Amino acid sequence: MMNGLIGVDRTDGWNGGKDMKKRPKLLITGANGFTGRHACNQLGIDYDITAVSRNYRTTESTKVDIRYFDLTNKMDVHRLVNEVQPDFLLHLAGQNHAAESWNNPIATLEANLMSTVYLLDAIRESHPVCKVVIIGSALQYDPNKNSSLTHPYGLSKTLQVQTAQAWAVLYKLNVVVAKPSNLIGPGGSTGVCSIFAKKIIEMERDKTEKVLKVNNLHARRDFLDVRDAVHAYNTLLRHGKSGEIYDITSGKSHSLHDIIKKYKTLALVDFEVESLFQPEDPPVDEVQPYKLRQLGWSTLYPLDSSLRDTLDYYRNT
Template structure:
């Protein structure tokens, strides 16, 4: 079976390409200009904000599956350039889905949303342009499924961690610790926004397996949370990382006091399809740290 993976050079994209290649899919890795490390993939370069280029891509490849990972995923950048964020997240999704509608309407598509989507019934829950762009992306996916009968499923992963290049907080901490290990002049401390901040972290390798399950069993138009179901604080993150290094470092919190943390994200819906997380949080932290060590 032929699968197109957009955002193939990104953190999750690299893992997805390797997973589906190992599972004997014919993988077409889509990137705008970066390299794709995964083996046994056909790499194609395409600017997904170009509607004509997207249509030509789908027409030429006629995929059985599309995993749409490409987009802008930085909250700070969305404040600086909201239009680009909307183009990268919403418009690329429209172009892909409409190309699928025209050229291969039986293709199954998984669109990857975000845990930072807001409640469209309450504008007060909108906190940044990134949230707007991802919420609109999901609405477009559901709308094309409803209006045109496309087989589109929406995945909503929680905070993705694990080995690979990522701008997530766990990777930032791991890179800092690796620098401490390699450079004796590096300051031996981590700065944390608030040690009590809690998030649901799920390993990237488990997430990619979840996307595979959604291709096989996900229902069109439905949204599936992919999560561990367990919250970990940033204090937990630093303590886990400390156990995997001989470097003694201090942790400095920029803020103190109570904080309102979200409840753990329940993955019950996708669990009913046969998926469950298998990689413990401690293993994710160790593998992340080892990844950056191996780069040095």
């Protein structure tokens, strides 16, 4: 298994080719989240990282400068950008739970939309040469697919992406949007694969009944290893085209039934599966990451490895 440290092509002309010995400065928001912790660990080999988090939490990486800021505070954000003067910004912070957005729609808009507005405007004022990657969502509104808004979270991500694209056009900022699918892999996550893994480890430890209950076994999703996603974000930081939206996907969907079958072969305990809903397999529009592949990106972690690493993470936690 690879260690996840993704190298960067240093011949891409960063800093106009004027100082190729100097390591670029990367500002990562949401650094203590599931993806953020992987980003800090993987990208520290190529960047001087300033990691931003609202709440204190230890990090495995010793290569980052950790700052604690509230990104919904405009003055804090401007002070942060002015102090760091980043060459690159990977904006991972936000409120990522659709269900929670129903209870706190204003907080969701503040976390996802306003934090992005404050960051982009601070960059516009203090350091407009910074290259920015904003993380969108597969749940945002897509007018090309006859989709519709189904929760405040989707609204917040739609407005976030529209704002990022607008700042790229109106203020000539170098802003790229990444649109990831369902990220999986080792680390604390609220995704369905992590939920299954935690339950299975509880079964292995005889802490719960050996039954895995699932709402809909036939639900299909695109699953991508979080380490492959970080590799994709790094590719966009270096080579992504301003104003563009890039799909970050594996290009292949799997049903939850497929995931559970794989988990059953990896688990150290046998368990039953109960499905609360049994519809037919729904049609799936499998989104291919064509534009990202054209930049040289490819996946490194097959699904089985991601699920095995997820189980091992919870076994060791």
